[in-house]
Amino acid sequence: MSDGDGRDSLKFLGERENQQWKRKKKKLGADEFAQAIARIAVAQVCEGLGFQSFHQSALDSLADVGVRYIREIGKTACSYANLANRSQCNVFDVIQGLEDLGSIQGFSGASDVSHSLSGSGVVKDLIRYVGQAEEIPFAYLTPVFPVVKQRTLDPSFAQAGESPPDEHIPSWLPKFPEPETYATLSLRNEKDLETEVVNKTQLVEEQHRKVERPLLNFQQKLICNGSEAGVVVEQGDAAKAQRAAESNPFLAPPLQYGEKEVALPVLPPKLLDDPADYHNSCVVTDTNLLTLEPSLRPRETERSAPCEPEDRRNILLNGRPSLQFKFGNGKKSLRMVTSPRNESIEKVSLWFGDDHDGKDKTNRKAEKILWENTEYPPEVSHL
């Protein structure tokens, strides 16, 4: 609608408005539901009067004005009731409120100061309106809103049948949480820790449910308050943590290294050096590539697109300098030994490289030779 710089600026504005509109759409206020219902009701009233369509902005404005009218009636009626030393409103309070609001437009008998409220002009207008207007029920069934959640309160001392620990605490107050939920162990000897853990496991086993729920609630509250999940997991609380871990895996304490057996990725043989030396370093050379070529054909049920080894050999040989990089590993070998060593040939699943169709006897032989030289034959590690 502007004589701007041209279509680019209009387009840009359109996109920006679009984004803003999308952002606005996402931001739903707390009153969105009520406003929507008000819009529908006002639209129905307008339709009943003869309007066939409306501008969205006009409908929004009229609905907003209608809502404000309701609030204004309520406010004035409430203030009149309070003025008369009452907390609950009366029909006369409402009529007085209506008179106040109608005084702008005017109603019959407005100038009469001492008229009775029940005979007020607004009431007569209302009666007339109800008599004339056709009844248009609201289009939808509205639930009672806002919905109030049922809060489960903690039981008090009296309700739980317990006596408060001290005299100064009355029995109608809610119970203290279970000591396991908040007790943390300070630095102690290992023996003490062990005995403590044993004692605690016994305790926990006895009060299985009682411990679990408050602990979970406590941890959930911690999470809700923004603190990290599973933050208090100390050595002495192993039993408690275990209980928590059983119920909620996300709250379980992190696993120590070596606790759980995890299949590690298998490096393709071409990244391996001299087989005897692969514990500590990986050196890649031309010759290795050549010798290992034939063994790059595993016996796998899963196959991908085949690739001819000759081409790869050509690709690899043409003008490529020999690569030498050493990876220093202080840790265990990358090929993890999980079961007793087998002399038989195991399948090798490649992390990189192509899988090939078909089995060649030559390949088998090459691999046999290769792996017989190793101390630790590879395990089957299907990833």
Next chain:
Amino acid sequence: MNGQTSHQQSKDGRHDDDAALTEFLASLMDYTPTIPDELVEHYLSKIGFQCPDIRLTRLVAVATQKFIADVATDALQQCKARQSAVVKDKRDKQQKDKRLILTMEDLSRALREYGVNVKHQEYFADSPSVGLDSVSETSDN
């Protein structure tokens, strides 16, 4: 004596008014206002209006409905007046503009009578410098 009769009459009148009001409130339970009760109760409770009697909420709902109906009627009259004014110029528009549309302009005129000032943006500009180009051109020239 005359004062007594007039007093008597006013008393009767008051009784009639009270009776009419009571009857009206009772009839409200039969009449379902377009504005749902839950909505009215929600806003009234928000504002501090306390009353367990559902007839009062119905009363408020009916009053609001009447208010909106009055405003909409005025807007409708404005719209029809504008259409009839246009029709006098061209006969073609008579067939096209039969649709009655609630526009912001009509609404703001209708609401002004009720003391509600609703002003709508007439147009939107891309940037603050829009429209100033012509000014700068003339100043250069």
